[in-house]
Amino acid sequence: MNIEIKVAKKSFNYSGPKNWEETEPWLYAKIFGIGKQLAEKPHALFALPQMIFQIPTNVLQFLFDRNAMRMVGVKDEEAQDEVMGQGYALLKIAQSFANSEAPFSWKVPKVKAAFLGYNYYGPGDSLGMLTFEEFWFAEAAYERNDTNALIAVLYRRDPYRKQTFSEELTEKTLKDLQALPELTKEMIVFNYQGCRLGFSKKFKHVFPKKSVEKDDEQQPKKTKKNSGGWLQVAIGMAGDSSVEFDALRKLNVIVALQMVENKLIKVKQLKRKTK
Incomplete structure (x- = not known):
């Protein structure tokens, strides 16, 4: 999967797996380690797109930190919202990856x-x-x-x-x-x-596929x-x-x-x- 991040006048291109099946063994281990933290540390989700696409920390920071955006010339609030939108889109991709089939x-x-x-x-x-x-x-x-x-x-x-x-x-x-x-x-x-x-x-x-029995109210029972x-x-x-x-x-x-x-x-x- 290829992605493009645009911040100010710069474009950054990265590629990575879209699901567990496409990972290399070393990356499978690293992402799995992060994924296991999500239940207790939901903020670990922010580390997933960085690991999946090998995005440098400083580039990823532009997507979620308005102060970092200002440092590279993105000062207008509407423009900052557009940049942050890319960050949220990345998080959705990461969540989709985490929920993909084994x-x-x-x-x-x-x-x-x-x-x-x-x-x-x-x-x-x-x-x-x-x-x-x-x-x-x-x-x-x-x-x-x-x-x-x-x-x-x-x-x-x-x-x-x-x-x-x-x-x-x-x-x-x-x-x-x-x-x-x-x-x-x-x-x-x-x-x-x-x-x-x-x-x-x-x-x-x-x-x-296993069939599911239903009770009198047509609810799955076992x-x-x-x-x-x-x-x-x-x-x-x-x-x-x-x-x-x-x-x-x-x-x-x-x-x-x-x-x-x-x-x-x-x-x-x-x-x-x-x-």
């Missing part, structure tokens, strides 16, 4: 194990380096709000994830990474939520759980064959989900024909 490309590519000195590497964009089995365990941890277990599944010491997944390996990773800063953990969970959202858009039959589930469908695809099941769980998560999606589409089509 990213599906992976923004925390590596983390360092505290006191151990070595890195652990993430699951790649859209969780593309996970096996289907790893995704099962990641989902189970996410559903029970176990952040440490989720991170233990997502990260590996080997960036190419050549070592076979096991619960023992996960336990070792959990022990090494449980002391990560809380902010880092929150960044990872938010990123995971973005990947899940990306899956729900790509595999609409695997992750259907979310209805979908009957069955993608894991049950996947297991059903393997049938009673342990070989088929073993092959399925080792598949790349995106390939496996596409297979489940295709299966569910066929089932839906068959039900229509049966009716």
Whole structure:
């Protein structure tokens, strides 16, 4: 996103991401840190446009400080209001950024194990380096709000994830990474939520939108759980064959989900024909 700031006779041009997805990992971390302060410190919102567009402090000051405007020749009150209008427009852009969907490309590519000195590497964009089995365990941890277990599944010491997944390996990773800063953990969970959202858009039959029950006054009461589930469908695809099941769980998560999606589409089509 490109923006232009005009103060007096000078124009300043900047560019930056319009949402979380467009951020580079280093910027994701910095903006996320500011965003976490907004609940307790609403004035932190003023730091967001500066960080998003890398606007120097002295330029940003022109937009909100009438004394600074006078120093560069903007003395008329109406002209000052126009300059401040640009500042408020920037704040709206920053607010829109903060409220944008979580990213599906992976923004925390590596983390360092505290006191151990070595890195652990993430699951790649859209969780593309996970096996289907790893995704099962990641989902189970996410559903029970176990952040440490989720991170233990997502990260590996080997960036190419050549070592076979096991619960023992996960336990070792959990022990090494449980002391990560809380902010880092929150960044990872938010990123995971973005990947899940990306899956729900790509595999609409695997992750259907949940229906909402209504009370007598037609007010939303509670979310209805979908009957069955993608894991049950996947297991059903393997049938009673342990070989088929073993092959399925080792598949790349995106390939496996596409297979489940295709299966569910066929089932839906068959039900229509049966009716």
